[in-house]
Amino acid sequence: MATAQPLPYRRVYVWEFPVRLFHWVNATGIFLLIITGFLIGNPQVLFRSNEAYQQYWFGWVRFTHFASAYIVFFNFLFRVYWGFVGNQFARWSSFFPVNKEQFLDMWETVRIDILQLKLKGKISIGHNYLASLTYIGLFILFLFEVFSGFALYSSMSGSFIPKLFTWMVPLMGGDANVRIWHHMVMWAFVLFTIIHVYLTFYHDYVEGRGDMSSMLGGWKFEKDKDLNR
Amino acid sequence: MEKNVPSIWKAMEAKGYSRREFMYFCGVAVAAAGIQSSAFGQVVEAFEKKARPPVVWLHFQECTCCSESFIRSSHPIVADIIFDTLSLDYTETLQAASGAQAEKCLQDTMKNNKGKYILLVEGSVPMLNGGSCCTIGGRSALEILKEAAADAAAVIAWGSCASHGCIQAAKPNPTGATPIHELVNRPVINVPGCPPIAEVMTGVVTHVLLYGKIPELDSQGRPKEFYSRRVHDTCYRRPYYDAGLFVESWDDDAARKGYCLYKMGCRGPVTYNACSVTKWNGNLSYPIQSGHGCIGCSEAEFWDNGPFYQHLSSFPGFGIESTADTIGATAAGVTVGAVALHAISSNIRKRKIIQGNMEESVSPNKPDHEIVEEVPENGGDQS
Ligand code: SF4
Numbered sequence: 001m002a003t004a005q006p007l008p009y010r011r012v013y014v015w016e017f018p019v020r021l022f023h024w025v026n027a028t029g030i031f032l033l034i035i036t037g038f039l040i041g042n043p044q045v046l047f048r049s050n051e052a053y054q055q056y057w058f059g060w061v062r063f064t065h066f067a068s069a070y071i072v073f074f075n076f077l078f079r080v081y082w083g084f085v086g087n088q089f090a091r092w093s094s095f096f097p098v099n100k101e102q103f104l105d106m107w108e109t110v111r112i113d114i115l116q117l118k119l120k121g122k123i124s125i126g127h128n129y130l131a132s133l134t135y136i137g138l139f140i141l142f143l144f145e146v147f148s149g150f151a152l153y154s155s156m157s158g159s160f161i162p163k164l165f166t167w168m169v170p171l172m173g174g175d176a177n178v179r180i181w182h183h184m185v186m187w188a189f190v191l192f193t194i195i196h197v198y199l200t201f202y203h204d205y206v207e208g209r210g211d212m213s214s215m216l217g218g219w220k221f222e223k224d225k226d227l228n229r
Numbered sequence: 230m231e232k233n234v235p236s237i238w239k240a241m242e243a244k245g246y247s248r249r250e251f252m253y254f255c256g257v258a259v260a261a262a263g264i265q266s267s268a269f270g271q272v273v274e275a276f277e278k279k280a281r282p283p284v285v286w287l288h289f290q291e292c293t294c295c296s297e298s299f300i301r302s303s304h305p306i307v308a309d310i311i312f313d314t315l316s317l318d319y320t321e322t323l324q325a326a327s328g329a330q331a332e333k334c335l336q337d338t339m340k341n342n343k344g345k346y347i348l349l350v351e352g353s354v355p356m357l358n359g360g361s362c363c364t365i366g367g368r369s370a371l372e373i374l375k376e377a378a379a380d381a382a383a384v385i386a387w388g389s390c391a392s393h394g395c396i397q398a399a400k401p402n403p404t405g406a407t408p409i410h411e412l413v414n415r416p417v418i419n420v421p422g423c424p425p426i427a428e429v430m431t432g433v434v435t436h437v438l439l440y441g442k443i444p445e446l447d448s449q450g451r452p453k454e455f456y457s458r459r460v461h462d463t464c465y466r467r468p469y470y471d472a473g474l475f476v477e478s479w480d481d482d483a484a485r486k487g488y489c490l491y492k493m494g495c496r497g498p499v500t501y502n503a504c505s506v507t508k509w510n511g512n513l514s515y516p517i518q519s520g521h522g523c524i525g526c527s528e529a530e531f532w533d534n535g536p537f538y539q540h541l542s543s544f545p546g547f548g549i550e551s552t553a554d555t556i557g558a559t560a561a562g563v564t565v566g567a568v569a570l571h572a573i574s575s576n577i578r579k580r581k582i583i584q585g586n587m588e589e590s591v592s593p594n595k596p597d598h599e600i601v602e603e604v605p606e607n608g609g610d611q612s
Contacts, residue, residue: 041540041554042492042540042554043473043475043491043492044473045473045474045475045477045483046473047473047474048474048482048483050472050474051472052468052469052471052472052474053468053472054472055472055473056471056472057472057473058470058471058472058473059471059472061473062471114571116571116574116575116578116579119578119579119581119582120582155457155458155459155462155501156459156462166448167448169448169449170448170449170529173529173530174499174525174528174529174530174531174534175459175498175499175500175501175528176496176499176525176528176530176531176534177530177534179499180534180553183553183554184553184556184557186557187553187556187557187560187561190557190561191560191561191564194561194564194565194568195564195568198568198571198572202571202572202575205575205583206575206579206582206583206586207582207586208586
């Protein structure tokens with residue numbers, strides 16, 4: 001059935017620049033942290049014939065890990081702030097499902113996108129509530145990684161920031177245990193990245209609203225009727 | 230039991246030490262406790278005037294390696310603190326008295342020196358089965374500890390047993406072995422290690438002796454003077470670590486060259502102790518210097534932290550061979566599989582939408598009216 005008029009699409013500026021900046025700094029930082037973290041956990045012997053005074057590569061790997069950790073942490077604090085002043089898609093209120101409607105929205109997402117029992121339904125312009133809840137979970141794990149990482153780092157640093165987290169160590173029964181958990185929880189970020197990147201492709205592919213590019217330019221493309229204005 | 234306890238200087242004098250030897254002893258004590266030399270005068274004065282404190286050394290669930298370490302302190306004169314100058318009134322291993330006599334000796338010391346004696350505890354206390362796994366003179370370890378700790382001037386927990394429970398507390402902890410600081414209601418100086426370094430032990434005792442109070446402790450109750458740095462931070466193999474030069478098997482060339490033992494399971498990076506500074510056996514060597522990785526004996530739960538020769542230990546609750554990486558990699562594999570299935574399923578289940586999108590696409594050369602309307606709202610709902 002053909003219509004006479006083109007479908008009215010609108011551009012919506014969803015992700016503000018600070019949100020996009022946070023996202024990419026975070027993504028780069030976590031990527032570096034995972035790579036360097038793996039190397040610290042299981043260093044590879046690269047240059048066997050060199051003498052110790054000729055190289056410092058493992059030192060640089062660790063430096064990268066610690067520097068990225070600081071950046072990612074302050075970046076996160078910035079995002080917490082932006083959750084109070086940003087647009088409606090960036091606000092903390094868009095992260096927590098509070099009323100029944102929002103829980104139903106979450107269930108809808110499970111049925112439509114995860115189990116694919118239903119073909120299509122209401123469009124969420126920013127995050128859907130299932131995604132938001134995943135991010136909340138991820139933020140908690142992120143904080144665990146920060147706390148445990150700084151607790152491990154505190155013995156090699158004179159700064160007060162890592163010292164704030166030394167209480168983690170006796171709580172978890174020594175550095176060795178903190179380290180194991182720090183390593184284990186890192187895997188959650190690997191799993192998250194796989195699913196996150198895939199789902200973005202999926203949404204872009206199935207819905208064609210510019211999900212992928214929205215994290216670069218900030219724009220999403222919505223049918224006029226989905227904007228419920 | 231004499232009530233009028235002489236000072237350390239008086240006791241030394243009575244034993245025939247010269248003033249010169251006394252001054253030397255003070256010097257060694259200052260060095261052992263890590264006190265700055267400007268405080269030397271104070272130390273001499275303290276040792277001249279203060280009554281030498283009696284010491285009660287209790288042994289519970291332990292192997293006596295702490296005592297063995299202590300009596301091998303490299304400065305004979307520092308060992309003398311205990312054997313000559315301190316009055317070691319009760320210690321099962323070394324005392325002459327036995328049986329009822331020994332128990333009386335303990336009671337007398339505690340009664341006559343209320344609030345003055347230093348309590349040294351070696352070993353953990355069993356809490357299961359009414360404490361029946363360790364009794365002395367018919368009384369449970371807990372009972373003896375509570376009584377002795379109540380009136381002590383300071384309580385020092387010797388070694389990993391008394392500080393963390395050590396091997397007795399390793400899973401499944403059949404006797405309910407419990408560290409001292411969880412049982413007494415007062416600050417305890419933890420001096421962990423299996424055993425602790427002799428010089429560290431004498432250093433801690435000297436500090437208590439000199440100042441009459443406990444040294445500055447970290448969050449785990451360990452004296453900061455000796456436990457604030459990791460073995461790794463002062464390890465002489467550290468340059469190899471930073472350069473990324475590692476031993477990969479016990480007989481490779483890197484092992485001969487003395488490279489870092491990190492990949493061989495060295496626990497130096499997670500172990501707080503003074504080994505690489507103070508060293509052992511009179512400053513002779515320490516485990517890493519003799520080619521073996523640190524096993525982290527001064528850390529809590531070190532027996533349960535996985536094999537000593539494996540860097541990333543097995544993950545609790547997942548069976549013996551599952552390290553964090555095997556679990557993580559399996560989970561990642563499953564996730565990738567699920568994602569692939571989802572992608573296939575999406576192409577089948579959402580075919581209509583995807584086709585609809587294709588048809589919706591406008592061609593730059595054709596007029597708008599060829600656009601096909603979208604799939605109706607419930608068009609594909611098969612639920
Ligand atoms: S041998 Fe052990 S303590 Fe020494 S640098 Fe290597 S990992 Fe650290």
